[in-house]
Amino acid sequence: MNETKIKNIEDNYFAPVYEKLPIVITKGQGAILWDINGKEYIDCMGGYGVAIVGHCNKKVIEAINEQSKKLIICHGSLYNDARANLLEKIVKIAPKGLNNVYLSNSGAEAVECALKLARKYSGKPEIIAMTRSYHGKTLGALSATWNQKYRSPFLPLLPDVKFAPFGEVEKVKNAITEKTGAIIVEPIQGESGIYVAPDGFLKEIREICDEKNIVLIFDEIQTGFGRTGKMWACEHWGVIPDVICLAKGIAGGLPLGATLAKKEIMSSFKTGEHTSTFGGNPLSCAAASATIDYILEEKLVDRAANLGAIFKKRLENIKENHKIVRDVRGLGLMLGMELRFDIKNLLLRGIDKGLIMMYSGKNVLRFLPPLVINKEQIHKAMDILEVLVSEDEKTRL
Ligand SMILES: Cc1ncc(COP(=O)(O)O)c(C=O)c1O
Numbered sequence: 001m002n003e004t005k006i007k008n009i010e011d012n013y014f015a016p017v018y019e020k021l022p023i024v025i026t027k028g029q030g031a032i033l034w035d036i037n038g039k040e041y042i043d044c045m046g047g048y049g050v051a052i053v054g055h056c057n058k059k060v061i062e063a064i065n066e067q068s069k070k071l072i073i074c075h076g077s078l079y080n081d082a083r084a085n086l087l088e089k090i091v092k093i094a095p096k097g098l099n100n101v102y103l104s105n106s107g108a109e110a111v112e113c114a115l116k117l118a119r120k121y122s123g124k125p126e127i128i129a130m131t132r133s134y135h136g137k138t139l140g141a142l143s144a145t146w147n148q149k150y151r152s153p154f155l156p157l158l159p160d161v162k163f164a165p166f167g168e169v170e171k172v173k174n175a176i177t178e179k180t181g182a183i184i185v186e187p188i189q190g191e192s193g194i195y196v197a198p199d200g201f202l203k204e205i206r207e208i209c210d211e212k213n214i215v216l217i218f219d220e221i222q223t224g225f226g227r228t229g230k231m232w233a234c235e236h237w238g239v240i241p242d243v244i245c246l247a248k249g250i251a252g253g254l255p256l257g258a259t260l261a262k263k264e265i266m267s268s269f270k271t272g273e274h275t276s277t278f279g280g281n282p283l284s285c286a287a288a289s290a291t292i293d294y295i296l297e298e299k300l301v302d303r304a305a306n307l308g309a310i311f312k313k314r315l316e317n318i319k320e321n322h323k324i325v326r327d328v329r330g331l332g333l334m335l336g337m338e339l340r341f342d343i344k345n346l347l348l349r350g351i352d353k354g355l356i357m358m359y360s361g362k363n364v365l366r367f368l369p370p371l372v373i374n375k376e377q378i379h380k381a382m383d384i385l386e387v388l389v390s391e392d393e394k395t396r397l
Contacts, residue, residue, distance in 0.1 A: 003036050023351055028055025031373035033356065042381045044367045045358045049222050052249030053294045054372035060252030063290035064283060071282045076275060082282035086289045090258065093292065095232055095240045100266035102259040103280035107221040107247035108136025110257035113274055114243045115140050115182065117261060118215040121268040124181030130166035134191030135184065135219055144184050146192065167197060169204045176208065182215040187233035190222035193364040194329045194336025202239040215265065217243040222334065225249045226295055226371055229305030229332030236331065251288040300371040307378060308332035311367065314382035322389045324396055335367040336360050341396065346388050355384045
């Protein structure tokens with residue numbers, strides 16, 4: 001099938017919900033993607049943060065191949081070795097005490113589970129989410145997502161969900177009532193512009209939740225598995241939630257979501273109250289086990305911290321030299337560069353020059369490259385970005 005035909009078919013038959021970039025990607029390896037014409041790109045989109053261990057990681061492929069010959073589906077009502085293997089691995093690396101796991105198929109589902117669990121455990125209906133939050137687009141997760149563009153066509157959403165300003169402890173405190181059962185927070189807000197929780201914020205929220213018997217949920221769907229230079233972003237502030245939501249890179253590219261909670265919290269679910277046909281299927285579990293092994297064996301968490309520092313320094317350098325750059329934010333290999341204008345044209349010109357970046361709001365470039373990206377690729381990507389920013393500066397100033 002040629003490029004035009006593929007684009008026509010997707011444009012005709014695929015739900016028109018994605019803002020498309022005009023390339024047909026057919027191959028990937030590590031931090032590199034190739035389009036249908038063989039053109040090479042440095043991938044700073046990383047499958048929207050999924051490709052942590054790199055595209056087509058050999059260990060993940062091996063695990064998928066082996067498991068696919070043995071068993072692909074095994075419902076949660078039967079025991080399975082690949083699932084047990086993953087559960088043991090994930091609990092071993094999880095924040096301390098979060099030793100009970102619900103397995104699903106996506107980030108939004110991991111959030112759905114967390115919200116239901118918090119209501120069931122606390123017996124209190126109200127949920128406080130943060131301004132600028134993103135937790136997914138299913139109706140429950142969407143209820144805790146801030147952006148009006150996503151929410152307003154689908155009102156009414158879940159009742160008793162309200163928003164407090166991210167980073168402002170006093171205002172969060174003021175939002176709490178005797179009906180508050182849960183607070184849900186992303187330690188670093190990814191979709192709305194890469195905003196890092198200010199120091200002290202998560203710790204104080206933790207203390208308030210302890211004091212008032214509120215379930216603290218961290219959504220680490222984008223920040224987890226080493227992305228920010230720690231296995232979990234909450235480690236940057238030494239805070240452990242009651243429930244953590246994981247997905248994206250967990251299974252090397254296969255769909256898998258996980259909600260981890262303290263046993264006493266998870267056991268408030270009774271048999272049948274929250275299940276999923278595909279949740280914990282052996283194929284995704286085997287891929288996830290291989291992914292976790294790879295992250296640990298290849299020390300990808302430290303790698304994200306070290307390479308992230310190099311990457312961020314280059315971004316900061318570009319900022320210093322160009323007035324059209326407003327800010328650089330982020331930790332590890334979860335980085336953002338805010339410009340003073342809509343970045344669409346810059347994204348498109350990046351593609352022309354062999355660099356794939358992504359939006360995080362209309363004027364923030366987001367970088368979520370595979371953690372296996374190397375220094376040379378980072379410098380090459382930043383050389384391209386510097387040219388793009390210089391070109392823009394010439395036309396805009
Ligand atoms: C922090 C966060 N939560 C939830 C989600 C939703 O995940 P999914 O798209 O897999 O449903 C995302 C996806 O970008 C996310 O970044």
